[in-house]
Amino acid sequence: MKDFEQPVLRVSHLNKQYGKGCASCRDAGGMVLNKNFCPVCATVYACRDITFEVYAGEILGVVGESGSGKSTLMQCLYFDQKVSGGEAYISSYKSGRENIFTESSQQKRYIRNRMMGKVYQNPVLGLKMDFSSIGNIAEKLIAAGNRNVREMEARGKELLEHVNIPVYRIKEAPRNFSGGMQQRVQIAKALSNNPPLLLLDEVTTGLDLSVQASVLDLIKQIQRRLKISVLIVSHDLGVIRMLADRTIVILDGRIVEQGLTDQILEDPQHGYTQQLVQSLLV
Amino acid sequence: MKIEYNFAFFDEGSKREIRRATLKAIAIPGYQVPFASREMPIARGWGTGGLQLTLSLVGKEDVIKVIDQGSDESVNAVNIKKLITATTGINVTEAMEEATIIQSRHRIPEVPLREGQILVLQVPLPEPLRYYEPSEYETKKLHGEKEYSGVWLMLFEQIMSYGNMSTGADHPVMVHDRYVMAPSPIPRFDNPRLNCSKALILFGAGREKKVYAVPPHTGVISLAFEDFPFQTESFRNKSCRLCGAKGVYLDEIEDQATGKTIYQCNDTSFCMSRLNGKI
Ligand SMILES: Nc1ncnc2c1ncn2[C@@H]1O[C@H](COP(=O)(O)OP(=O)(O)OP(=O)(O)O)[C@@H](O)[C@H]1O
Ligand SMILES: [Mg+2]
Ligand SMILES: [Zn+2]
Numbered sequence: 001m002k003d004f005e006q007p008v009l010r011v012s013h014l015n016k017q018y019g020k021g022c023a024s025c026r027d028a029g030g031m032v033l034n035k036n037f038c039p040v041c042a043t044v045y046a047c048r049d050i051t052f053e054v055y056a057g058e059i060l061g062v063v064g065e066s067g068s069g070k071s072t073l074m075q076c077l078y079f080d081q082k083v084s085g086g087e088a089y090i091s092s093y094k095s096g097r098e099n100i101f102t103e104s105s106q107q108k109r110y111i112r113n114r115m116m117g118k119v120y121q122n123p124v125l126g127l128k129m130d131f132s133s134i135g136n137i138a139e140k141l142i143a144a145g146n147r148n149v150r151e152m153e154a155r156g157k158e159l160l161e162h163v164n165i166p167v168y169r170i171k172e173a174p175r176n177f178s179g180g181m182q183q184r185v186q187i188a189k190a191l192s193n194n195p196p197l198l199l200l201d202e203v204t205t206g207l208d209l210s211v212q213a214s215v216l217d218l219i220k221q222i223q224r225r226l227k228i229s230v231l232i233v234s235h236d237l238g239v240i241r242m243l244a245d246r247t248i249v250i251l252d253g254r255i256v257e258q259g260l261t262d263q264i265l266e267d268p269q270h271g272y273t274q275q276l277v278q279s280l281l282v
Numbered sequence: 283m284k285i286e287y288n289f290a291f292f293d294e295g296s297k298r299e300i301r302r303a304t305l306k307a308i309a310i311p312g313y314q315v316p317f318a319s320r321e322m323p324i325a326r327g328w329g330t331g332g333l334q335l336t337l338s339l340v341g342k343e344d345v346i347k348v349i350d351q352g353s354d355e356s357v358n359a360v361n362i363k364k365l366i367t368a369t370t371g372i373n374v375t376e377a378m379e380e381a382t383i384i385q386s387r388h389r390i391p392e393v394p395l396r397e398g399q400i401l402v403l404q405v406p407l408p409e410p411l412r413y414y415e416p417s418e419y420e421t422k423k424l425h426g427e428k429e430y431s432g433v434w435l436m437l438f439e440q441i442m443s444y445g446n447m448s449t450g451a452d453h454p455v456m457v458h459d460r461y462v463m464a465p466s467p468i469p470r471f472d473n474p475r476l477n478c479s480k481a482l483i484l485f486g487a488g489r490e491k492k493v494y495a496v497p498p499h500t501g502v503i504s505l506a507f508e509d510f511p512f513q514t515e516s517f518r519n520k521s522c523r524l525c526g527a528k529g530v531y532l533d534e535i536e537d538q539a540t541g542k543t544i545y546q547c548n549d550t551s552f553c554m555s556r557l558n559g560k561i
Pocket of ligand 3: 021022023024025026038039040041042043
C-alpha cells in the first residue's frame with residue numbers, strides 16, 4: 001500500500017560537506033577519504049548521497065556511530081545547516097512539489113515553524129534556557145503567527161502536562177530542570193504546532209536508563225495518538241529497536257543498509273550492521 | 283589654554299558623516315543605521331548618541347531645547363545645553379514653540395510637536411531583540427526577514443510573570459509595518475505620540491553607535507496581543523496639583539507630611555507655562 005502513498009518527507013541525494021574539497025577528494029569518488037575526512041584538504045563529507053522517504057504515521061530510525069553524520073542530516077532538514085547538494089520535499093508544503101532546500105529563508109522559516117518540530121541532541125540548541133518553559137512553547141506558536149496569549153498559554157499547559165512537567169513548574173526556566181525534563185520540554189515545544197513531521201536527534205542520550213525509558217515511552221505514546229511521522233536518530237540501536245518501524249544504517253555519511261527494523265535486526269546484510277546487531281546482543 | 287572648537291564641536295567631515303547615516307535612517311523608517319560614534323567630553327551613556335545627532339544638525343539659526351525625563355534643569359540637560367551653546371553660540375529655550383531642535387531623554391514633551399521641528403531622543407539600548415538574541419549578526423538577519431517572534435516572546439514572558447505587559451518604558455513598536463523598533467525608554471504614555479508625528483523624530487545611541495528615525499507622518503504601532511491590548515499608564519481622574527492639567531503624564535510623589543500620593547506634571551516647562559498662563 002505504501003508505494004501509492006505520497007511520502008510525508010522525501011529526501012534525495014542529500015550531500016553536506018564541511019570544507020571546499022580539493023582535486024584529490026572531489027574526483028576520486030571518496031577513494032582518498034579516511035572515513036568521511038579528506039586528509040589532503042581536511043574537508044569533512046558529513047552526508048553523502050542520502051536518499052530516503054518518511055511515510056505518514058511511521059517512525060523511521062537512523063542509526064550510526066558517532067560522527068557518521070546523523071546530526072548533520074537533521075540539521076540540514078531543519079535548515080540549521082545549508083546543504084551542499086540534494087533535494088527534499090514535504091508533502092504538506094506546496095503539495096510536495098518544491099525542493100525545500102532552495103526556498104527563500106522566509107519560506108524555510110515558514111516550513112520549520114508549521115511543518116516540523118525538532119528535538120536537539122543538545123537542549124541548549126533547542127530551548128531558550130533563561131525563558132520560561134511555557135514561553136519556550138509559545139515561541140514556536142508565536143513564530144507560526146499566533147498572537148493570542150490565553151490560547152498559547154492553554155496549549156503550552158496542555159503540552160507540558162502531557163510530557164509530565166508539573167503545572168506548578170511551567171513558568172520556570174529549563175535551566176533549572178534536569179536533562180530528562182529539558183528533553184521533555186523540547187518534545188512539547190516540537191509538538192506545539194501539530195507538525196506532520198517530528199525530528200528527534202538523540203533524545204535520550206545522556207539520560208539515566210529509567211529516564212530514557214520514560215522519554216521513549218512518551219514518544220511512542222505521542223506518535224500513536226497523533227499519528228505523526230517521526231524521524232529519529234540515535235547511535236544506540238536499542239533505542240531504534242524500541243521505536244522504529246523502518247531503519248536506515250549510516251556509516252561515514254552514507255546509507256549502507258535500510259529496511260524494516262525487524263529484518264535488519266534478524267538478518268543484517270552489511271558488515272557494519274552485523275557488528276552493531278552483535279553488540280546489541282551481548 | 284582655550285581650545286578652539288569647530289562650530290558644533292565636530293569637524294565638518296564628521297558632521298557630514300553623521301548626517302549621511304541620519305539620512306539613511308530617515309529613508310528606512312525604524313531601521314538601525316550604524317555610525318562611527320565619536321568620543322565626546324561627556325561620558326557615553328549620558329546622551330552622547332543624541333548629542334552627536336543634535337550637533338550634526340544644528341545651524342546658526344536653530345534654537346534648542348534640552349530636557350531630561352521631563353525636566354529642562356536636570357544636571358544632565360544643563361551639561362548638554364552648555365556644550366551646545368559653548369560650541370555653537372545658538373540660543374537655548376524651554377518653550378516648545380520656540381525650539382527647532384528638541385533633544386530629550388525618556389520623554390516626548392507634552393506640547394505637541396509641530397511641522398519642521400526635530401525631536402532627538404537619546405537611546406541606551408537600540409536593539410529590541412537584544413535580550414532574546416545576543417548576537418548582532420543574528421539580530422540583523424531577523425530584522426532583514428521581519429522575524430520578530432523574539433520581541434513577541436519577551437512580551438509574552440512579561441504577561442506570564444506579571445499578568446500584564448509591564449514593560450513600563452521602551453515598549454516595542456512596529457514602524458511603517460516593517461521594522462520593530464525600541465522607542466527608547468519613554469513611558470508607554472508617549473508611544474501613541476510617535477504615530478503620525480508632524481515632526482521628524484531621530485534616535486541616537488552613542489554606546490551602541492546606532493541612529494534610527496521616524497520620519498513625519500509615519501505609522502508607529504505599539505505591539506500588543508489580541509487578548510492583551512496595548513495600554514498606556516492611566517492617570518484617570520488625576521490632575522497636576524500645580525497647574526491642574528489632566529491627560530498628561532504625571533509623576534507620582536509621596537507627600538512627606540501627609541504620606542498621601544500626589545500628582546504633578548512630569549514635563550516641568552509645560553507645567554510652568556500653564557502656571558504663567560502661556561498655554
Ligand atoms: N560545523 C561543523 N564543521 C565541521 N565539521 C563538522 C561540523 N559539524 C559536524 N562536523 C563533522 O561532520 C561529521 C558528522 O558529524 P555529526 O555531528 O553529524 O555526527 P553524528 O552522527 O551526529 O555523531 P554523534 O553520534 O556523536 O552525535 C563529523 O566528522 C563532524 O566532525
Ligand atoms: Mg549527533
Ligand atoms: Zn580534499
